[in-house]
Amino acid sequence: MARVDLKTIIQAAILTLAIFVSIYFLNTIMEGKREKTITSRMDEIISDFGEIETTYYLMEYMQEKRELRNNTCQVMRKELEYLEGKLWKLDMKIRDYRQVTKDFMNDEFYIREKAHLNRREIIHFTMLERMKEKCNYRHLIILYFYGECDVNKQCDDQGFVLTYINQQIDPEISIFSFDMDLGLSSVNALAEIYNVTELPCIVVEGKAYCGMHNRAEITDILCRHGNVSICSGEQIINAEST
């Protein structure tokens, strides 16, 4: 009867297990670092928001004095543009995190940070709207609502098109994305205000366009509401005539 070399077999099994355990621990360490990166960026944004809120109240006060309106508008615009860049990058990071973490629908960290982000985006959005009113700031604001990701794998496909357009005309538009699956009351209220009936849905200058739209359709929608650089001559003429 041939011998079973148990010692060698056990050594091989331990080595194999060690490799898998190392990969698992490496992933756990990286997961911790991922979360830390997102949390520290969120903390920075929260701190920046403190500054912006102060500037906003200052702006409200300064608005009374016409001669100071231009300066405060400029300051406010700069601060909001700076913060918007940070919000956008954090949104991308949270999306990357979502792709890496397969079970994101039940991932507590994702739900928590996305909720924080959505709340900040709503504050930012209201400030932008106020600034447009007071400072005659021409800037297209797009609200993007998505959700039902547990039943629809393509729930965030619209985001791909909006990211593409944003990369082309970033200084001219502001895009805020809201995950309806989080059940945030502020997001739900916003969706109700703008009559979001179907997901995905984009709201441009207060008007809802629900359903999936490709690049051409979104460009058309944007051009109806403002003269952005990707509009063709024909689209500008059509927008002016309506």
Next chain:
Amino acid sequence: MIATIDADTVIEGDTLEKVCGYFREEDIGAVIVRVRVKNPSNWLEKIIEMEYNMGLGFYLKLLSFLNCLYLTPGQFSIYRKRVLEDLDGFDVNNIVEDTEIAYRMQKKGYRIACCLSAYVYTKVPNNVRSFYYQRRRWYSGTIQTILKHRDVFFNRELGNFGMFFMPVNYGGIIIGTLLFLSTIYLTAQTVYDYIIYYSLINFDIIGSTVNIIQTAEIDPLMISIFYFLGISPFIMNALINFYALRKMGESFRESFFGFICFLFFFIPYNTLWIICAYVVVRNKQIKWRE
């Protein structure tokens, strides 16, 4: 002793000298040598050269230490005459008789030794069609042989061969094939998703890629565990292959093309196993030559 040799194989001068010493041990039934590729010229021959360096060289030597050798390569092997008589010779109805006889040797308690310092040179397929037909015969024949000798699995009497090598090796092939199929499925799904995405932006792939390059942050933290699980076999394979080449005195620089391509050999390998499993299940006849 009786040696078998393929018609397109050439023996190095001192091969018999190096091999004979192994037969001093009475339980040695056969000795195999390293099979090398003669003057590989085209891309396929260079990849097969790497495969032979590992699969008909280094790995067989490792398996011989555990008495787990599962084949006596048809290119060249030497058998003890009385062992061949005891086994009633080769199974003439088997298309991989070199593998089948190894199983019977293991079952009868004979050992197979591997002499890595002795080698022979053989010709290999130099086009995809001949490669396909060769491997179809090899792998289908192996499946038929395993089915014929399925009593070797978890057979304590066969020691490491029955309790370790057979379950781990062929279990690994099955798991590997399933993982390969799931990789194909996930890749196809990802490609489909990206076709949908890019259709929404009029297939402006260049514009989108330029935008991504200009604006994206490369963050190594956003690499999931699946990348590690996918990349680690490549890395381990590369390290083992590199070590094996050095140990066998091969030039890494000369073998570089074959070395790199061999890391992706799992693609045709798994595809062929799936095809051959189908061929065997459908009971199709497999000829020696097509």
